[in-house]
Amino acid sequence: MNSQNLEAPQSGGRTFTLHFFDGSSRYVPVVDVEEPYPDGRLIVSRTDPGGVITHVNQSFVDMSGYSEAELLGTPHHILRHPDMPPAAFKGLWDTIKAGNRWQGYVKNLRKDGRFYWVYATVIPNLRRGKLIGYTSVRRKPSRLRIKECEALYPTLF
Amino acid sequence: MKHKPFQLTVSPDFAPTSLAGWHIFNTWLQRSLDTRIHLDIYQDFASQRQAIRNDAIDLIFANPYDASMLIREKGFHCLARPGGRSDEVVIAVRGDHPASTVEGLEAGMRLASTDDPDVHMMGMIMLEPANINADNIERRICSSYVLVAKELLSVQSEVGLFLAEAFYELSKITRRQLRPLVQSQIQVVHHALMVGPRMQHLTETLLQRLQEMPQTPRGQGVLDSLGYKTWEAVEEEDVEFMIDLMDTLVG
Structure with a gap:
């Protein structure tokens, strides 16, 4: 992960070092300001079986703050927010590796350190029985569910 | 042969x-x-x-x-x-409906849509931010989008799901009396x-x-x-x- 490409956090931000399952780690600046999810959009991405991004749509680019070129070839955990409990992602990977659909509420980290909430669905992509990757589609979540997650997720660390 | x-x-x-x-x-x-x-x-x-x-x-x-x-x-x-x-969806209400966004809609309302499966599915997804789902609405199925519009104008239903193309093909008089709350951009x-x-x-x-x-x-x-x-x-x-x-x- 190339942390020097990240913009400096805005004043009042926090900083974290995230450690990922693949052994990599990343310094991330976090600003506690929410980017509202735009109405009517779906954020779509695809990854290879290892979780490396192979496709993003324009809504993904717009919400993440990264360019398409920065995203393609990068592990999907580039969006990982330190407020998300690692157990949530373990559950995600265990589910999709078993060939099942995973759904959940996720707080994502933007390039500028701000965050946005999504309701995400991830499914395995099978072609003639062979796994070629995963598709993830995020939609606008309800505030009620976000509030529940804001209360629950800190208890899962 | x-x-x-x-x-x-x-x-x-x-x-x-x-x-x-x-x-x-x-x-x-x-x-x-x-x-x-x-x-x-x-x-x-x-x-x-x-x-x-x-x-x-x-x-x-x-x-x-x-x-x-x-x-x-x-x-x-x-x-x-x-x-x-591409197939896009418009969620619309009557012009005088108090909601200005999807989040302004409330569970328990009557919703008009056709049996068009992709439009209904995408429309219901766009209603999720308002905590609206199939279990807390009364769905009224119409045989055309013109009839969905009529449902709204006659206050039989409070919200309507339209294929965007069909919404913009409604007569100007009808459309003027309706207000889109959101249009999908799924592409x-x-x-x-x-x-x-x-x-x-x-x-x-x-x-x-x-x-x-x-x-x-x-x-x-x-x-x-x-x-x-x-x-x-x-x-x-x-x-x-x-x-x-x-x-x-x-x-």
């Missing part, structure tokens, strides 16, 4: 006015392929799906919701889509022309003829009658991607 005519059908979510265009298309198609094709129109999705299950369809302009079943269960191949067009969900097993040998020729349509006055006239500019070839992976995407939205 003459073969039994192939069967063409189109998704039942099209307004009766646009069916004339499909009859013209079918006449052009038979001449272009030098073969007999019968256009069958089904009144609703249930009867069309039954015909698909009975292997009674050879060529279909299909709703994206049915693409998975057609390809994975019935051996269809996706051939082409109308250039630059990758679209209808597509799909070829069944009995017509697979004509796939290459058919795609070529479709793509050549804008190059001849006759072909251009047929495109005009359908309201399309071009037909774009759809790669297998493109349609698999759309099916995967639909899978993430269903359930």
Whole structure:
């Protein structure tokens, strides 16, 4: 992960070092300001079986703050927010590796350190029985569910 | 010996006015392929799906919701889509409704939609931010988008789900009395022309003829009658991607 490409956090931000399952780690600046999810959009991405991004749509680019070129070839955990409990992602990977659909509420980290909430669905992509990757589609979540997650997720660390 | 005519059908979510265009298309198609094709129109999705299950369809302009079943269960191949067009959804209320955004809607309301499966599904997804779901609304199914609009204007329903294209085809007088709360910008969900097993040998020729349509006055006239500019070839992976995407939205 190339942390020097990240913009400096805005004043009042926090900083974290995230450690990922693949052994990599990343310094991330976090600003506690929410980017509202735009109405009517779906954020779509695809990854290879290892979780490396192979496709993003324009809504993904717009919400993440990264360019398409920065995203393609990068592990999907580039969006990982330190407020998300690692157990949530373990559950995600265990589910999709078993060939099942995973759904959940996720707080994502933007390039500028701000965050946005999504309701995400991830499914395995099978072609003639062979796994070629995963598709993830995020939609606008309800505030009620976000509030529940804001209360629950800190208890899962 | 003459073969039994192939069967063409189109998704039942099209307004009766646009069916004339499909009859013209079918006449052009038979001449272009030098073969007999019968256009069958089904009144609703249930009867069309039954015909698909009975292997009674050879060529279909299909709703994206049915693409998975057609390809994975019935051996269809996706051939082409109308250039630059995708299925988008408008959620609208009557002009004097107090809600200014989706979040302003409340559970327990009456919702009008057609039996168009992809529009209903995408519309319900856009209502999720308001904690509205199938269990806390009263759904009223209409046989056309004009009737969805009438439901709103007569206050029989509080919110309506429209195929965006159909919403903007409503009369100006009707549209002026309605207010869109949100329009989807999904871009990758679209209808597509799909070829069944009995017509697979004509796939290459058919795609070529479709793509050549804008190059001849006759072909251009047929495109005009359908309201399309071009037909774009759809790669297998493109349609698999759309099916995967639909899978993430269903359930």
